[in-house]
Amino acid sequence: MRYSRLFIPTLRDRPRGVRSRAHELLVRGGYVRSIGQGLFSFLPLGLRVARNVERLLREQMDLLGGLEVSVPVVSPSEVWKKSGRFETVGRDMVVFPDRVGRTLVLSPTHEEAVIELVRDGIKSYRDLPAFFYQIQTKFRDEARPRYGLVRAREFVMKDGYSFHRTFADLNNFFPKVFSAYAQFFARCDLDVIPAEAGVGYIGGDKAYEFLVSSDLGEDTVIVCDACGYAANGDVARGATETCPAKLLPIAEVTTPGCHGTARVSDFLGIPRSVIAKTLVFRAARGYVMAVVRGDHEISEEKLSRVIGSPVLGPADRDALSSLGLIPEYLSPIGLDSDVVGLDLNMVIVLDRIAADTPNLVFAGNETDLHYINVNIGRDFEVETVADIARVKGGRSCSQCGGLLREQKALELGHIFRLGDRFSRSMELFVHTDTGERLYPYMGAYGIGIGRVIAAVVDSHNDPDGIIWPAELAPYRCYLMAIGPSAAANRIAESLADELGDDVLFDDRRESISTKFKDSDMVGCPYRIVVTGETSTTGEIELYDRRTRLTRRVARDDVRGQVGLAQSRGEKNAV
């Protein structure tokens, strides 16, 4: 392809408002442009990279027997009400009326739409298993889009959905997807960390995500270098901690103005680790009170699993008041017995480590009142004790006792073992050989294309620009001639014809310096330079973008030297 026939508006300076390196390089290299917050156009080069990512994904999905489909970006709100997610997805989902007032949804994800598609054609257990995937636009009205393609509002995702006769079948398929994902990321030259993950609003009982270590990441992944355990900080487990101590007698203390763990800690002169922290959350049905140690944080993901339905967010002050709670002195101690139980639907969950910590300080659920030396089991009972605290680096690994390490990471892919929750809530069933209803067991599998591109650039660049992995590069080679030599230009022309779609031929009337700079910025794996001198020796210069080494190779050997098949038969007209 001739450079002059493409649209590659490279930029010399970093545009105002562009901060992250990956975003900067994609904009300056002429790959993407932003039209508004979290909204991106792909230019010809960017689209070629995206197509390469998609090609790899199609290859991996097809190997799994996946069938490519495409369901609409817009769906009627009814399908979201069927699954019960109309209420739980929240403000990410854009809802709008059509001309006659029906409510439509810009899909943030496509489980519902695919289930509706499958409903029409899959009637018998003999039709299972089935695996569909698509490469489709999603829209999530993110609270805060950031870092360019890393967190866009409109983005393209490869999403796949599998349907199985039994849980065991799903469970057998799941690792195959896992390994297909691992292969995909390897082909993108991305060093991913597969990690146990939460399920968020997608749902399911088990999930893994594929992350890359990156400053652009918004997730924390907990890793054990000793045994290889890796998990998102939302769900990571640590070894249990016990700190045996003599139980002291419970006592009341007056704590004026002690709102929050920090002030209690200061006022009493004690570390946060011996203070209980109590929070109340909204849940799908009612409220949940959660208690962790003051030096820990609650994982809403873990809490959701314990109560069996999504935690929707913190309860507001009005809700607390209506429950008879004092917002500044929240506590599971001293609750009106009517609050707990079915009437007001508040459940109490105590973190296991907090439960095992002796002589804790609790608020008293009365203004200016705390209790010291509270011991669970002796001083009060809680129906549910579970692991609901986030694990931080420095804890011991629950698998091997090794030291856990935490790092910032960027999520690129996520696979969910959904089970039958969607098929049941949406009444998707087939008939078994005995005529009974069978609700298929489902898996859902996603990879964000734009985010993969951003992650690749984030980890494959140098001060001069992008360094594309071979499989993703918009063109394998950048080609240019130096000097006025007619022979050199003739050779460049013939190489451009021969290499066709594998080469970007810089045929512009630009200074040689500009071409070198743009070539590095665009980041093709190889650069071929033809000069007056080499044109007389039957050689060309071959520059490796990654190693930055230049060597001379025979002009007739170029295809092999850049890793292309030697013979292509008929050459494409350009």
Next chain:
RNA sequence: CGGGAUGUAGCCUAGUGGCUAAGGCACCUGGUUUGGGACCAGGAGAUCGGAGGUUCGAAUCCUCUCAUCCCGACCA
């Protein structure tokens, strides 16, 4: 949704109450060039994000508003 920052030509910047808003890059014309954003000459391009106000006079000060980016909240 809270806190902060920034909006001046296609891009990056200067200008912080005073004359016709300055420069670099990019663009157009002509010429010279060709191993790292090359050079010379000429040209075009800006209602200084928008609205309102203060003032003899506003890119500059005030108020409101919009947009973008960053931090947080929230969320895959």
